[in-house]
Amino acid sequence: MSAKPTIITNPLDQPWHRFHRGGAAIGSTIGRFPSAVETLDQQATRAYAQLTAQPTNLEKYVFLDQLHNRNEILYYRVLADHLAELLPIVYDPTVGEAIKKWSRDYRRSRAVYLSVDRIEDVRPSLEGLGLGPDDVDLLVVSDAEEILGIGDWGVNGTDISVGKLAVYTAAAGIHPGRTIAVNLDCGTDNEALLNDPAYLGNRHARVRGRRYDDLIAEYLSVAGELFPHALLHFEDFGPSNARRILLANRDQYRIFNDDMRGNRRHRHRCGALGMKVTGQNFADQRLVVYGAGTAGTGMADQIHAGMVRDGLSPDEARSRIWLIDREGLVTDDMKDLPDYQQAYARPASGSRLEARAWRIGLLETVRRVHRFSSVPPQTTGPSPGRSSREMSSGVEAPIVPPLSNPTERIEAMPADVITWSDGRRWSPPASRWSPSSTRGPRSRSGRATTRCSTRVWAWGSSFPGRAG
Helix, strand or coil: CCCCCHHHHCHHHCCHHHHEECCEECHHHCCCCCCCCCCHHHHHHHHHHHHHCCCCHHHHHHHHHHHHHHCHHHHHHHHHHCHHHHHHHHCCCHHHHHHHCCCCCCCCCCCEEEECCCHHHHHHHHHCCCCCCCCCCEEEEECCCCECCCECCHHHHHHHHHHHHHHHHHHHCCCHHHEEEEEEECCCCCHHHHCCCCCCCCCCCCCCCHHHHHHHHHHHHHHHHHCCCCEEEECCCCHHHHHHHHHHHCCCCCEEEHHHHHHHHHHHHHHHHHHHHHCCCHHHCCEEEECCCHHHHHHHHHHHHHHHHCCCCHHHHHCCEEEEECCEECECCCCCCCHHHHCCCECCCCCCCCCCCCCCCHHHHHHHCCCCCECCECCCCCCHHHHHHHHHCCCCCCECCCCCCCHHHCCCCHHHHHHHCCCCCECCCCCCCCCECCCCCCCEECCCCHHHHHHHHHHHCCCCCCCC
């Protein structure tokens, strides 16, 4: 078939009603569409009916992805009209399933790909977009080392950047034509991907050290120069890199790390809402973070700051926070503690939580820490029911937000958490569940979705100076 006019192939120029005046086709669109002239509302109704006919969430994701590629305005109309229903489809948890199959199901590129093997291509790749210094508000970049709760997915993780930008547009109103999705292809340590003939990324182990840092430095330098007013959003970087990249560059660039800052702002808000129910403030709380990576410890930092604002000294606030990682309760005798955990490490001796020959897990910590009000778990672990019941036995209205993604990685379902506390628990999950309740006014499970923090940070990024 002959070449299609740009007005047809550009997803941002697609609604049929734009191509007609008084029922007549305009210019190069003559003969390209059926006779009917539809409004955007009519198109959205048809597209939503087609969407709901898809039998699984993954097939709904694929349908929306194809709509996104074909007609971006209609895509965002459908997404905005059904935001609460569709956020779990276009982002987590469904995006995690789609990422696993990304190379095999590859449909269209919606990102810029920057390879650690060709750092010299960073500048021409971004310059080749043809966008000026005032044309871009937001770039979302990921090296896909720690995607949601499923780990290292290499170039397959591209859709985490694309999905996050969709959330920014649908929930916070950022124009999609002023955003850029970026994948940093640094290789992968996922052997299944390296052995998959369909895999589209670099086929070598993940590059670390000096060359990795050179790629990050070049990306920040070029992106900051070409798009000086844009927010540089980092998404799903590994724990060894996320925090140090932020700390090393936040004074020079408008940089924002979602796993550290977005999640902790999200949890801070959940805690504040829960304390409206209990009539307390942050200084009244005891906090256990189950899963002390960069995101979990970032949340601890945010709650710590809230405790200090509400009257505690920094040392008093730290004494009310317990971190639990893969090796159990974080104590000061553990070797090679990351710098971000060290401030919260409990004394290994001379305290009621004295270290023993075995690790101190969640249940044991809960038994020994009194007056809990907030326990945000972050990684999967044993006996969530026992730990929850133990905590509830000593707390009038505990706050327990399950956070991990995707669904198969979540610590506990909100409905179960509420049941284990006899209906006394505030349990706002990270996403995807509709509000539910059991008996009593303090039984609550909310939809604390990604869009909450996205709206806050999207508007915050418009202020001058550095982000964060």
